[in-house]
Amino acid sequence: MARDLGTKYICFKCGTKFYDLKKPVPSCPKCGADQRDAPVAKPQTARQQRAAAAKEAEEAEVPKTPEEEAEEKEEDEEEDAADDE
Numbered sequence: 692m693a694r695d696l697g698t699k700y701i702c703f704k705c706g707t708k709f710y711d712l713k714k715p716v717p718s719c720p721k722c723g724a725d726q727r728d729a730p731v732a733k734p735q736t737a738r739q740q741r742a743a744a745a746k747e748a749e750e751a752e753v754p755k756t757p758e759e760e761a762e763e764k765e766e767d768e769e770e771d772a773a774d775d776e
């Protein structure tokens with residue numbers, strides 16, 4: 692069984708999945724990036740993850756683009772003109 696691969700990493704630079712093979716320096720076999728240099732940007736706690744998900748959902752709920760609204764306005768103006776005739 693391949694159980695002696697050490698810690699699993701996903702390279703923060705190129706996305707390659709690899710194991711550090713218990714080496715002192717976990718460097719990507721593809722691009723050579725030292726994984727200890729990886730920027731810590733992802734939310735760590737479940738609470739933070741929920742907050743991030745909620746924010747995404749909120750942003751996705753925007754009902755209309757400015758373009759769509761402009762189109763509707765144009766239609767209304769046309770109706771008004773028809774009434775005047």
Ligand SMILES: [Zn+2]
Binds near residue numbers: 719
């Ligand atoms: Zn890499």
